[in-house]
Amino acid sequence: MTSAAELPASQANAMNTIAKVQDNAGIADDPLKTAAGVYVTVHGHFYQPPRENPYLDTIERQPSASPFHDWNERIHHECYRPNAFARVLNTQGEVIEIVNNYEYLSFNIGPTLMSWLKRYDLEVYQRIIEADHKSRLRLNGHGNAIAQVYNHMILPLANERDKYTQIRWGKADFRSHFGRDPEGMWLAETAVDYATLEVLATEGIKFIILAPSQAERTRVIPTEDNQDPQWHEVGGCQID
Template identity: 45%
Template sequence: MIEKILSNESLSRSKLGESYLCLHGHFYQPPRENPFTHEIPLEASASPFVNFNEKITAECYRPNAEEGNFAAISYDMGPTLAAWLEIHHPEVYQQIIDADRQHIARYGVGNAMAQAYNHTILPLATTRDKHTQILWGLRDFQQRYGHEAHGMWLAETAIDLECLDILAQYGVTYTVLAPWQAATPVDPTEPYIVRLKNGRSMTVFFYNGPLSGGVSFDSSMTSNADVFAGSYLTGNLVREKLDNGEPQLILIATDGELYGHHKPWRDKFLSYLIQHGAPAEGFEVCTLERYMQIQPATKEVQLRTPSAWSCEHGVARWSGGCTCTEGESSWKSVLRRALSRLAERGDLLFEQYTAEVFQDPWAARNDYLALRNGWESEESFWSRHGKSGQRPEQQLEYRARLLLEAQYYQQYSFTSCTFFFEDLDRIEPRNAIAFARRAISLMWQAVDVDLQYDFLQDLLPARSWRTQQSGVDLYKGLPEVDAGLLPPFPLGM
């Protein structure tokens, strides 16, 4: 099927002259594994599947891979999803990876974008964590796809100028934003340049807001691909550009799970639109990096920062709460403060106790993903990061590895979905607290310092407006772990 799409001569030239369509799918699942057992608990609401990863694979990832849709669209596959697919459905995983390779073979550029590793809202992260999230995402991409990423999808398209500048420092050349993230009105049918520090820049593609929103939330729009192409797509072309033969791009960006999971059978809609509907109306189906070759950005734009695609209030949805979600949202600021304070304490311990073995503890953390996943040997890692290029004695190395692993789970606790929804008493905040507890456990084992007590004190004011469960109640309700893996639970709490 991939070969069928890539050899389709109808994609070679637009009847309208220079009309292009790009569909971007953001394929991502947050980590659901118990961080102590590394197993996903049974999720009854995913029945007849054992968990939602299995359900969404059957409804979305597998059919889109088998139909060849990944070969024609622009897409990013989140690292936590990629890692799960690689283990549990390697044939689906490989088809998705091969789609990018097929695109390179045909056009000389890939169609896959990287993703910041833990789907963290980067404007709310520290500068150091921004570097780690971006570097981990780029390293994961390079390992899986076999080449460096030139584009990166940012969680919720949340940006500030610092995170864009860090992207540019590491060789990323483009990203995708919502049109309302521009400080002034823009023409979303063309890319723009954002000027950054020291002569650096970033190309940004603004997706078509009405079409992307309609595809996501209005089922009637995606019931017939011919009607969609002939009415909605052509209706969003800029007539002046059309008359002048100027190139223009319609970019539709949505969650990838839309195509078959959130909306059943929409994988078929996507396949037909790519192969028949759009070409019949004169659109060439194109991907973002390829379009940059055809028509590089020439205009500059100023951005609203911080901003995101699913919050009208900057990034308040993931910090202090806002009217983007129903109910009382003060729990969000309390939970974020608890996680941030835990991370601050953990960072101090990490820096203090690894200074004697690492030349630069934070550079070692940035490279830890490759060591953890076996992409780099222990000898190579220590020759680059050990003091004087030396591997430490066994006990110190063991302690350093525990502290690196604690940093790994600290990063997991800031997954964006923790704060996306309306209430504290949900699986997403509970998972974030579980990842934080795993970090507490690892630091307890490494240096015998109790970070649990202060974390629980910080969690106590966080409360569900629906069930009145507190953050401490959620912590106490987590699965039991073996004795000795956590500090003693404080009495009376």
């Protein structure tokens, strides 16, 4: 992240695709030249609630997910596994390459889903871990994966102790899978307030993802040469 943001009083819900647009002052109206000043980041927010029967520690059959056993399995075979083995086709519709999308996709995977993946499809789980490792090599140590609050709790509704618990447990779960501390964290429904931001900063989280309408002003991160950079108004979803 190269900018910081102030939040408005009202909070908006999530979107899974975020975009950062550079200052295009002086760039001609030529679409090709304008596009050179735009950076688009596709973020995959992957989450499933705990569906296990707490007495059996297993997911019972869910008829609505037919022909699959349950909704975790259905979504896995429609989304999580295809992203791990994405097919690249030529003009004749022939598969010419298999790509691990997680290597090139900013993403978070909720703790309950990550644990399920490890038990259900170890091959995909390992592809996800490997993808983050490769992205760190490509991006100077910055991995594609970010953490998530542990129980998908709406943090502005939580007291301070629960905020710390959700964030610390989310960090610990992330470390148990990826072997590193997370730089960013996904907040459930992107719901956030200043108290939550203070806890995140205290816990070493460097950035979160907001919906466009959640930021009122932005500025570049202060440096030694520019310790008080100018704020820019971005209300009305201008940052998207």
